[in-house]
Amino acid sequence: MTPSPRPSRRERLLKRIRTEMDQECRAVAESLDPADRTGLAPFLERLTQSSTDLRERTAGALAPKIFSLCVQAPPELFHAAGIGHSRLACGSFATADTAPRHLPALACPMAKSMAGLLAMAGEAQDLSLVVPTTCDWMVKFPELAGFRETAPIHFMELPHLREGEAAARRWTGAVKELKTWVEKRTGRRIRPKALLSAVREFNRAAPSFERLLSLRRTQALPAAHFALIMNAFSLMDINAWHQALLDYMAGSRAPAETRPPVFLTGSPIVFPNYKMLDLIENAGMHIAGDDICTMERVFPGLTAPRDNSEYSLIKALADRHHRACTCPTFADNARRMNRLVAQVRQNKIRGVVFHVLKGCHPFDMEAGLAEERLKAEGIRFLKIETDYVKSDEQNIVTRLEAFGRSIAAGPETAAENRTIETALN
């Protein structure tokens, strides 16, 4: 018998990375209370499988799917076209090892991990990709990840100024162009009836999402549960997601012990990287709310078209995704800060943890402004800058524990604020 050839260096590398990815996914599953695993199984399975799907997809094994890089592409459009839609995001630490060498040293870790995931299967360029032009990493992602200029990519050119009539018009135009592109890619016309039905299906899930938020506010929901449910939203059919959510909430969910509630903002949290969530909650705090684009912001709530015409439906989708969007890449962003303060006040939250992935410039630039504003409002603030690594965990825990103690001590005082201002001047 001829001995099988020795695996190449690349094959060995891919094997190692796949093993590590599986371990990362398993670690999330094992961190859950066994009593909760059944309710969370549909979300966990979909998220775990999505890595495999993408690997197989990039090897050409699955039917075409459209991936989008951001929450600003309305999922209702893809649903109305009857196609699987996935958000392309990656939280794996391991995949960064296959990211192209030409990526800058201080690249957004999420973009790097995504590029590594695509590179694992070699040429991935037949993927259909929707790229909303938010931050520079997203705009440059196709080029950095090695997509050819002729690849089926649609850039949603979204305005960086969002207030006012002109911005609203441009937003509507961008959603209309996306619809036309999806129709061309799929060869299927998206009729107003199908769009209306998609809008209604998403709207039907909105009250259940509100209930989930209330549970979260009353501390009946650990952060990892919420993250699993919301990360899976962008990978599942809306009706399957909604049913799984109802089943999850049908289990008794009594408020847990009362811990100091904090609000989480900043760079995305993507499965299986729940490091920040675990560290915050292990430091004795409860994450009662967030405005992260892979968590609470994934589902912007009810869409309200004026009538059933195509124009009204497109406009309502544009308005909904426009109004609810608090992406830091906007130039006129007073609304984001006001909303952050309002959410913290409404939910009687005592402190804000600002999560910045190293290389995530929009949130890094915004952190100082957020700190000034929140402290001026008497709200405690902590910025944590981190990467897709485990080595900084001890340091982060020490800072979080100190922050937890300061929150328990009460609101930020004017005297503390003055100390900071003096240090700044």
Ligand code: SF4
């Ligand atoms: S906003 Fe930050 S996390 Fe999101 S893609 Fe851009 S750099 Fe990465």
